[in-house]
Amino acid sequence: MWTYIKWGIRLTLLAIVAAFLHYTLPQRDVVRITGTYNRMTEVGANSIFYASPDSGTTTSTVDRRDIRFIEAVFPNNKPMVYRNEDTGWIWPPYFKYDSSNLQAEATNSISAKDKPEWVAVTHYGWRLPIFSIYPNAVKIRAVEGPDVRLIPWVNIIVLTLLAGLVLMLWRMWAQFKERMIEPAVDDLSNTLDAMDARADAARDRAKGFWGRLFGRK
Known part of the structure; x- marks a missing residue:
């Protein structure tokens, strides 16, 4: 019985560490940007998945703040939405202070379906629609096409x-x-x-x- 308990604790700790790394480490998506906008967002219980209210320009209250968003679609036409917030010196350590510039880059990269411009969006975090959780975009750069290989x-x-x-x-x-x-x-x-x-x-x-x-x- 004790052996099962020990393995249960080990697997639980391993799952927590894996989830933490998966959320924190950067990921890159090859997408086509379709739009950008700002929206007054109710953060509430999901505040742990958003930037701290004193990071960069995010100076409004914790429960309600103005957040930048970037809309995109994958090559298979699956939609994706990123938030665009400064992280400052707070975890995770991306030291991001250029959310305004990144929003301008995203807006400049908007393309139509018949003339797509593909970009690689570097981000961290998860997209969980049921909880209104969005990954935070960190960087955008143009790529040659939807099949580009990113290491x-x-x-x-x-x-x-x-x-x-x-x-x-x-x-x-x-x-x-x-x-x-x-x-x-x-x-x-x-x-x-x-x-x-x-x-x-x-x-x-x-x-x-x-x-x-x-x-x-």
């Missing part, structure tokens, strides 16, 4: 460094366990064994004494 170098570098850090911590823990914890556990086990042996010997002596005392007439 996620940033993600590769970050995940490689993270894997190296985890491996280093794992080795440090293994060495600490081997040098400190296991000898301490062995010493404790030996001490307990010695105590048990002394207790058994004392019981045997006591039995022998009382046996001699009451066994004779």
Whole structure:
């Protein structure tokens, strides 16, 4: 039973870390921009998925603020909507202060369906329509076409460094366990064994004494 509990905890922690990385690390979509607009948005309970109210130009209240949006479609005509907010120095660390310029770039990249101009939108976050959650666009650049291949170098570098850090911590823990914890556990086990042996010997002596005392007439 305890084994299942331990694996359940490990898998839960792994899922949390994976979700955190998937939300935070940059992703790139090849899309065609169809429109841009500003909208007074009720943030409310979803404030965790929006920029802090003191980041850049986002100075309105937490529950209601004016947010820039970018509308786009994928090559398969599936729609996509991005928000365009400054992140400032707050997490995630994109240090974005140019949401106005990015909105101008997005507006300049609007194209019609019969004459598409494809762009790669770098963003972080998720699009969850049921909760009115939008990924935050960070960068826009023109690409040759919808089939362009984009290599996620940033993600590769970050995940490689993270894997190296985890491996280093794992080795440090293994060495600490081997040098400190296991000898301490062995010493404790030996001490307990010695105590048990002394207790058994004392019981045997006591039995022998009382046996001699009451066994004779």
